Amino acid sequence: xxxxxxxxxxxxxxxxxxxxxxxxxxxxxxxxxxxxxxxxxxxxxxxxxxxxxxxxxxxxxxxxxxxxxxxxxxxxxxxxxxxxxxxxxxxxxxxxxxxxxxxxxxxxxxxxxxxx
Amino acid sequence: xxxxxxxxxxxxxxxxxxxxxxxxxxxxxxxxxxxxxxxxxxxxxxxxxxxxxxxxxxxxxxxxxxxxxxxxxxxxxxxxxxxxxxxxxxxxxxxxxxxxxxxxxxxxxxxxx
Numbered sequence: 511x512x513x514x515x516x517x518x519x520x521x522x523x524x525x526x527x528x529x530x531x532x533x534x535x536x537x538x539x540x541x542x543x544x545x546x547x548x549x550x551x552x553x554x555x556x557x558x559x560x561x562x563x564x565x566x567x568x569x570x571x572x573x574x575x576x577x578x579x580x581x582x583x584x585x586x587x588x589x590x591x592x593x594x595x596x597x598x599x600x601x602x603x604x605x606x607x608x609x610x611x612x613x614x615x616x617x618x619x620x621x622x623x624x625x626x
Numbered sequence: 627x628x629x630x631x632x633x634x635x636x637x638x639x640x641x642x643x644x645x646x647x648x649x650x651x652x653x654x655x656x657x658x659x660x661x662x663x664x665x666x667x668x669x670x671x672x673x674x675x676x677x678x679x680x681x682x683x684x685x686x687x688x689x690x691x692x693x694x695x696x697x698x699x700x701x702x703x704x705x706x707x708x709x710x711x712x713x714x715x716x717x718x719x720x721x722x723x724x725x726x727x728x729x730x731x732x733x734x735x736x737x738x739x
Contacts, residue, residue, distance in 0.1 A: 552630075600668050613718065614659070
């Protein structure tokens with residue numbers, strides 16, 4: 511099993527350009543997440559999905575869109591990139607715990623995005 | 627807004643020393659997780675604690691969940707260079723949705739040979 515994979519690993523964009531980050535998981539997990547990680551700020555949730563065809567906003571959703579057309583894939587889109595979106599982006603997947611009290615998340619290797 | 631504060635933010639110690647990292651909040655969590663992240667990789671789950679006062683051991687790492695389930699600690703005995711990395715705690719509330727998992731800002735640990 512590959513676990514959670516992300517493409518691309520690195521990308522440099524100019525302000526105003528668009529791009530899509532792809533996340534794929536082969537563990538048949540229901541939940542998928544997109545986070546961004548910035549120095550000194552830990553992981554912040556951008557959007558998440560609790561199942562195929564459903565998405566919801568997280569803590570910092572502005573400037574991003576997502577889609578989950580297939581259970582194994584979760585796409586993160588930037589329609590008009592801004593320098594403030596320079597960050598490392600992580601995708602994760604999980605299954606809900608028995609009481610939904612905890613989600614043990616499996617993370618991808620990350621995408622390092624720089625917006626000039 | 628619930629916050630998970632980790633301390634210290636940075637720690638550099640000599641191989642063989644002991645250390646403790648803390649994760650504190652004013653909120654009650656039904657479970658708390660610790661992850662380790664190495665440079666260029668995603669976080670990897672180390673442990674989940676769910677009961678107040680719970681202690682779990684993973685080789686030289688000891689994790690404790692506070693009695694009131696507001697805080698947690700990670701103690702490393704005889705630190706090794708392989709323990710170097712970013713340690714993140716993450717808290718979740720009972721019956722919370724997927725959006726309610728809160729991550730701390732992390733403790734960056736460096737073990738000098």
